[in-house]
Structures are given as structure tokens and as C-alpha cells.
Amino acid sequence: MALRAALALGLLAAAQPGPAPRQRREAELFLEKYGYFSEPGPGTHSPAEFMEAVRDFQRVTHLPLSGVLDAPTLHQMALPRCGTSDGESRGAWARRASTARRRRQTTPHGGRWYKRHLTYRVVNWPSYLPQHEVRLAVKAAFELWSNVSSLVFWEARDGPADIRLTFFHGDHNDGLNNAFDGPGGALAHAFFPRRGEAHFDSAERWSLHSGKGRNLFVVVAHEIGHTLGLEHSPVKSALMSPYYKKLSKDFVLSWDDILAVQNLYDADHNLYIFKGSHYWVVTASGNASNPQPLQPRWPGLPPSIDACTWSQLSGKFYFFKGGRCWRYVGSTLEAGFPQKCSTRGLPRHPDTALYFQQLQRLVLFKGAKYFVVSEETLGVEPYYPRSLWDWEGLPPGTAGALTHRDGFIYFFRDDQYWQFDRVKLQVVATGKWATQLPWMGCWDANSGQVLF
Template identity: 85%
Template sequence: MGARALRAALALGLLAAVQPGPAGRQRREAELFLQKYGYFGQPAPGERSPADFGAALRDFQWVAHLPLSGVLDAPTVHQMGLPRCGTADAESRRAARRRRKRYSQHGGKWYKRHLTYRVVNWPSYLPQHEVRLAVKAAFELWSNVSSLVFWEARDGPADIRLTFFHGDHNDGLNNAFDGPGGALAHAFFPRRGEAHFDNDERWSLHSGKGRNLFVVVAHEVGHTLGLEHSPVKSALMSPYYKKLSKDFVLSWDDILAVQNLYDVDHNLYIFKGNHYWLVSVSGNASEPQPLHTRWPGLPPGIDAAAWSELSGKFYFFKGGRCWCYKGSTLEQGFPQKCSAGGLPRHPDTALYFQQLRHLVLFKGPKYFVVSEETLHVEPYYPRSLRDWDGLPPGTTGALRHRDGFIYFFRDDQYWQFDQAKLQVVATGKWAAELPWMGCWDANGGQVLF
């Protein structure tokens, strides 16, 4: 029996039950592997029926993108031996069929958007400043696609702690590191906030020999934010760490998973008069709701509205005044006049533009970039709407959809804006072409708005 299997057997109290012979030993090691990575519940591995073992193997083969044979064949044994993350694969094939959201049900999430992290120690052969830069870049991957903000704490307490350990490190023998190969690292869901790395691995900060620290840290940070493993092979959160390449490190599966946890749940708000409609991700629209029930003190007939991915706040504009709400609570000092900050009266459209990390207001042929902290227009603005190639003046609403595009609206038209190309890439009739707008009743085919 190998060292990893021996340690796992001791951890589970199963050493006496190990079957003799190569075939029995291989099955026992496979059972221990499936137990460790969450493919079995109770009872103990020694009591597994052939049907249970085959079902667990098929779940693992699905996650590993192998043929679903349910047989412990050579490719399956080989895959089990590859270096990987030590956190369990809670998202099995059956679980994936039951639910769409891929985040930890038992680990929850952080209930704040500003988090600190601390690099407790690092391998002695790696330069300290380069390790810190790699860790910072790993955290920035997630902050760039969510409303989370991270900063490093050099000492003292921190929300998330990154530590390198040898062997058993008081996480239980099942989590003990096993030297080069095997489990390279593991992490805990919120709000324990810890990621542990095997100090006996050969870590690298570049694309040469050794395990790339940046990729592994970025993966484990995903767990500390509440994300489970992804069944998507190209995802950073795949249990078998992706290789660093020229491709973007985060896949859309990673991005949507973290945004489901920390953005505004992808609901769409439509405003008209003194009512609003809420449209869910599925495209189902609510009945019209009075504005004052959700945002007390907000007047009817607002000009523009935006939700900030940076602060999680709602901003409403009407005439020369602005209202700011955190949830349903009006922030202190609001409503306030916006003219002193150079904001336009009666803006056409408002949105939070992630590339700039600022609010943007549109008025006629110009746009204004606005600081959330001061509600003042930033220097060198307003600028011409020509910067937004193909966007016409006078749009009356905008949103960033989960597909990555920004959609602008006016009357029955929409314009699809590519944030990377900074240009409109499609236009059409939103009621007919955008089913997620919720404009058709599923039963009667009647326009809701």
C-alpha cells in the first residue's frame, strides 16, 4: 500500500480491513479516494455494495471527463493518482442535475464585500516579495469579476489566511499532506477563511518546473469565497488545477459562480411611474410593486437608476437630485442635490461600468464618469458619446447582463454593447429577441410592460 493510502486508511480506522492482493488493494485505495473527496456518505467504505461503488465511480468519472463506465479501469486509476486540490468534490454528477448554482450550501458566503488576507508563511526558496505579488494577483482575479475588494494584512488577524504546512497539521489525518504529488492544497469555506498548501511540493512562481503557485492560490481562494469544484474542464475551479496559459484564467463558469454569490443575484429591475417589476433569471416577471415599499421615500417617475457592483448600493436620479440606498435603507445625507458635483439634470441613463469602477451617467450626446464617494464628476469629463461606438443618444435604461454584455434600451429597441471592444455589436427589438426581459407571459403570450 502506498503512503497516501496508508495515511488515509489510518485516518478512517480501516487499516485492519485492507484486502490482500493487488486487485483488492487497488479497490480499497479507490474507495478511500472516493470517500476522501466526497463521493460516499455513510456507511463506512468497507460496507460499500458493488452498486454504490459503481455509482460513485461514475460520478467521479463525470467530473474527471472520463467515459462513465462505473468500472475501476486504468484511465480512472491514473486520474485518481494525478496532483489535485484536496478539497472534496461536493458537486457530483447527481448534485449538478439537481441544482444550477455552484457554490457551497454548507459553507455559505462572506457577508461583507471588503476582506483582508494574510500570507502567514511561504517556502524559504521563494522570494517574499514575489510570493506576495502572486497572491495579490490571485485575489485580484476574483475582485475583477465581482463586487469583492481585498487588501493584505501583514500581521495580526485577517479574514483569509494562507499557510504552508508539512504533513499532518491538525486538520485531521484525512487532510494531512502527503509530499510531492497527491493533494497540493486544500481550503475551507467561509467563514473559517483558511487555505493550506503542502510545503513539501516544489513550488514555482513562473511557468517552468514546479507547481505554479499563482494558479493553485487562485483556485484555493475560490474555495475560501464559498465556491465548490467545477465540472467544467477549463474552469479554474476544476479539481485538477488548470495549467497557466495565454487563455484567460477564469472561465465563464467561474465568473458566474462568484457573481451568483456576491452580485445582486442577477434580478432585473424595470421602472415605470411609481411602480417597478422584478424579473428573475428565468425570465419570470413579478406583479408591479409600488416603489415606496422597496425604497421608502423614493418619488415616482425617476429619470435613471443604477446598482453599483463596487458598493452594492442603489442610486436613483430625478431632476437635479440623487437618492442612495443600501438595500431598502436610505443612506445618511440623501437625497441630495447633484448640481454641485457637476452631474447633469434629468440624466437619460445610469449604470456602473466595471472597467472604470465608477458610475456613468448619460445625457444627450455626452457621458459623465462619477465618483461614488463624492458624487462629483471626475476630471476631464463629460466626454462625447462617440467613445461608446455605435450607441445613440437618448437611451433610457442600461444593464450589464450575466452574458458579459451591456444592454442599452430606448422605446422598443435595444443595443448590445461589447465592453472589451467598446462598441455596439448588435441591435434589435427587445420584446421579441430578449426572452430574459420577461416581457411575455408564459401562458397567455401577453406583453407585461
């Protein structure tokens, strides 16, 4: 009997004091398959270990944390889902839950590609689906990720490719746990970089539309996320949730999905430096790019901006100039922007913008005051603005700021920098940024000159 069918029997017996032996055994196999036990070996887990595994599963699926194999839990286990294990994700989920923190900030354990241009190939597809429509659906699924990141994809019709999409039936030689079980159950699974494979159950009734059948576009988009290095997300509305989201009027990607892929491929400790109508990108190694024009990267953005920042919470870029604010997701200007700062109580011509992790808010600096701003409302929080004295040792009129991977915040003005300790809430060092901060990538050792 298929695993999901056996689990469904629990619905008939859920009123009993405890699960029947068969129910418990099938549930244990399910939890084993999806990585909810720290040690392998079905049938060898104590009641306490089993209860904790059930609680972990309930936490992931937003069910009451009873630790009991009740009817809702059995029902959830029987639903169609991604066949990729949740085990790699559970550590990050636990850390996020224990600290009651925001969306993912750490790099997932799935790894990543060390290039930004990737090829993909649709190896085969169900014969009842038109080839050109399948290719369009797959292309759209890849574009979901490229639209919010620095990744670029193009299709290879034959020969080798970085990412390969293949339909299989039953056992297909990549482990018994990955064997497909017919309609329902595990619909697909994928492998993290750099294997670059996504497998789909050919026994499913796939659809290219929102009607009957499994929507191929949504499942392909989810599995592509795995091939890029993304783990399962604990956010219920996320595309990378273990249970595939339904295609609706809502955005396919949630902010959790966007932040995850940008943390892997956009937020690699890159530094953005803006001047006039151009910007430079400085990598973690301190290598600076050639000047790039603002318009192709952020269409509609005017030159000579006053302040800008990138939010680790939402993955959005914020730009300020004069009395207006622009907000971008990747390179896409968000609907309703630019907005007038005056309608939100924001200062005109801010000196510096910063995402401050401790507050999980944006901070705008203007003269001798600072404003704490909520991203949800883009409004100033109560009791602000406050005096810059709260930022001990920081002078007014700084022209930029960033949080470095060493944990300090660096503020800049002219040729000076101020190193700010986020724990002590005070400036702990100052100096000349071009010559004393090699990771800024601004000093040309050969010519002895500042690059920009």
C-alpha cells in the same frame, strides 16, 4: 505507500478482467476522501455502490461512464488535485446534468461572506521563494476575483485577517483526511466561509513561473475561490475544477467561475435602476442606494441608455443605446465593444432588454415586435423578429424588465408595471409599481414621494 502511488499500480494491471483487491481498496479510500459515497465507511460499500461512485467520478472528470476502475480512471485518480472534497458539489452537478442546463445558477452550498471588503494574510511561504514575489502572486490571485465581482481585498501583514494562507507539512491538526502527503496528490485545500483558511503542502516544489514546479498563482487562486464559498466546478476549463488548470494563454477564469462568484456576491437579487448618467441599487430588502455615477462602474458607457440587462447564463451586462451595444464583464468592457447593432440585425433604440431563462437567450423588445438573440454570436435567431402577441397582454413600448425571485417577470413603462407569468406566457397582473411593489425601493413612506 502513498495513495496516488498505489493507484498508479493500476495502470500495470488494467488489462485484467477486474481491479485487484489492493487497487479497489485504494480507489475506495480515494472516493471516500473526496465525498463520492453518500454514507461514510471504507470497506463497507457494495459493488453497486462502488460502481456508482466510480461513475460519478468519471462524470466529474469527463471520462467514459463505464463504472469500471479502468486505466484512465486510475490515472486520473493519481493526478495532483485540490484536496477539498467534491461531496458538497455533487448534488448541484447531478441537477445540472439531469436537466441538461447551462452553467450554475443556484447558490453553492459553501456559504458566503456577508461583507464585500475582506482582508487576507500570507502567514508563511516556502523559504526558497522571494517574499515580495509571493505577495505579488497572491495579490494577483485575489485580483482575479475582485475584477469580476463586487469584492475588495487588502493585505494584512500581521494580526487577524478574514482569509489566511498557510503552508503546512503532513498532518497539521485539521483532520487526517486533510493531512498532506508530500509531492503530488493533494496540493492544497481550503475551508468555506467563514473560517477563511487555505492550506498548502510545503513539501511541493512551488514555482512562481510557468516552468518546473507547481504554479503557486493558479493553486492560490483556486483555493481563494473556496474561501469565498465556491465549490468545485464540473466544467473542465474552469479554475474551480477539482484538477488545477494549467496556466496558459487562455483566461484563468472561465465564465462558469465568473458566474459562480457573481451569483454569490453580485446577483443577490439586487435591482439596478438607470436614469440619465446615474444608477441606483435596490437590495432584496427594498433599501435603495444613493444615486451612483455610471462611469466609475461601467467605464465608457454613455448616459441615458435605451435598454440594459444582466445575463444569468454568462454573467455579463448588456447595454443598448441608439445603434450600439456595450457588453461588460463586471466593470470591464469586453474587447471589440461597443458594436453596431445593424451588423448583427439588432434593432436600433430597443425599448427593453431581458434575459429569458426558458430560451436561455436575450430578448430585445422594439415596438410591437421582439427579437431573440444568441449571446455567442450576438445575432438574431432564425424566424425572428416576431409579433408581441406571443407575450399575451404585454403592451408595446415598455421601458425595462426584470425577473424577480418570485418567478415572475415584471415589465415597466412610466408609472405602470405588468406581471408576466413565464409558464402561462401571459400578463397576470398590472398596477402602479412605485406604490404597489415595495421591493422596488422607490417609495419614501415619510415624504409620500417616489425616490426616482
